[in-house]
Amino acid sequence: MKIVVLSGGVGGARFLRGLRSAAAGSELTAIVNVGDDMWLTGLRICPDLDSIMYTLAGVNDEQRGWGRVGESERVSGELREYGVGWPWFTLGDLDLGTHIARTHYLRSGIPLSEATARLASRWDLGVRLLPATDDEAETQVVLADGGSLHFQEWWTRHRAALPTRAFVYPVGSSKPAPGVLEAIVSAHVILIAPSNPVVSIAPILAIPGIRDALSAARAPIVGVSPIISGAVVRGMADACLTAIGVATAADAIALHYGARSRGGLIDAWLVDETDAALTSAIEAAGIRASAVPLWMRDLPSSAALATAALAAAK
Numbered sequence: 001m002k003i004v005v006l007s008g009g010v011g012g013a014r015f016l017r018g019l020r021s022a023a024a025g026s027e028l029t030a031i032v033n034v035g036d037d038m039w040l041t042g043l044r045i046c047p048d049l050d051s052i053m054y055t056l057a058g059v060n061d062e063q064r065g066w067g068r069v070g071e072s073e074r075v076s077g078e079l080r081e082y083g084v085g086w087p088w089f090t091l092g093d094l095d096l097g098t099h100i101a102r103t104h105y106l107r108s109g110i111p112l113s114e115a116t117a118r119l120a121s122r123w124d125l126g127v128r129l130l131p132a133t134d135d136e137a138e139t140q141v142v143l144a145d146g147g148s149l150h151f152q153e154w155w156t157r158h159r160a161a162l163p164t165r166a167f168v169y170p171v172g173s174s175k176p177a178p179g180v181l182e183a184i185v186s187a188h189v190i191l192i193a194p195s196n197p198v199v200s201i202a203p204i205l206a207i208p209g210i211r212d213a214l215s216a217a218r219a220p221i222v223g224v225s226p227i228i229s230g231a232v233v234r235g236m237a238d239a240c241l242t243a244i245g246v247a248t249a250a251d252a253i254a255l256h257y258g259a260r261s262r263g264g265l266i267d268a269w270l271v272d273e274t275d276a277a278l279t280s281a282i283e284a285a286g287i288r289a290s291a292v293p294l295w296m297r298d299l300p301s302s303a304a305l306a307t308a309a310l311a312a313a314k
């Protein structure tokens with residue numbers, strides 16, 4: 001079976017780790033957000049691709065929730081002494097190795113999709129990682145005062161606390177990366193990971209061609225709520241949802257994505273057991289809804305969630 005997952009970073013990575021275990025023998029492809037990417041002191045940083053790569057490789061820092069386990073920050077310390085660097089964005093030494101290798105490939109004219117495949121080939125990930133696009137389309141945040149800044153600066157430096165009017169995905173004429181549309185067309189099941197709808201999933205959908213391919217896909221599209229009992233599980237997705245006028249609630253996100261039969265994105269939606277009362281409103285909007293445990297505490301709970309998502313596709 002061919003399974004395609006639209007994914008952001010940490011939430012998507014945990015989901016993919018469960019799916020890999022639940023769907024052994026299936027061909028898994030992740031279409032990954034690159035709206036968070038940026039250039040920092042000459043290096044190309046792709047946080048969501050790297051979160052997934054490290055998690056599936058088993059070299060991620062579970063405790064901290066991001067980056068490499070056993071990480072050190074000697075290089076960042078040196079750069080600080082020189083007055084060069086990124087005081088608001090932590091880059092560990094092992095992580096910098098990834099960015100240097102990726103930048104080396106990009107500088108040699110290799111597109112991001114191929115650079116990603118080369119980095120990933122070091123490990124046995126069991127999931128094909130595809131950036132949504134090879135083009136640079138970095139999410140911008142428009143502030144209430146009219147100014148704008150890069151999503152990473154808003155999120156990491158300002159902790160998503162600046163009053164915000166809108167998110168802009170400057171996709172221009174960017175194209176889906178090679179393999180993305182083919183994966184969507186040939187998929188048997190398409191899953192939307194419990195990722196941030198505004199800054200992880202929306203930037204993927206904004207790439208010209210991807211939404212149309214999803215609308216036309218023969219595979220059922222099942223989404224998983226990143227919101228449980230009216231709260232984010234990790235991170236600050238509530239700040240993003242509030243900024244675009246969507247309530248931090250599992251039903252509100254389902255309605256925001258919309259039923260595919262009515263011009264939206266999804267055919268089915270999973271909410272947490274504690275949100276079971278919300279399923280009737282979701283069903284009324286034309287989306288099949290089921291309530292299952294959504295907490296990905298460990299591998300078994302993540303695998304059970306993936307199994308439930310596959311069952312909802314039937």
Ligand code: GDP
Binds near residue numbers: 011014224
């Ligand atoms: P990011 O790019 O690193 O921010 O990661 P994602 O966009 O992939 O995922 C962030 C979202 O994952 C947040 O909105 C969290 O609420 C959600 N999330 C994190 N852990 C869990 C979990 O165990 N279960 C569910 N359902 N959602 C989760």
Ligand code: CA
Binds near residue numbers: 036200
């Ligand atoms: Ca991200």
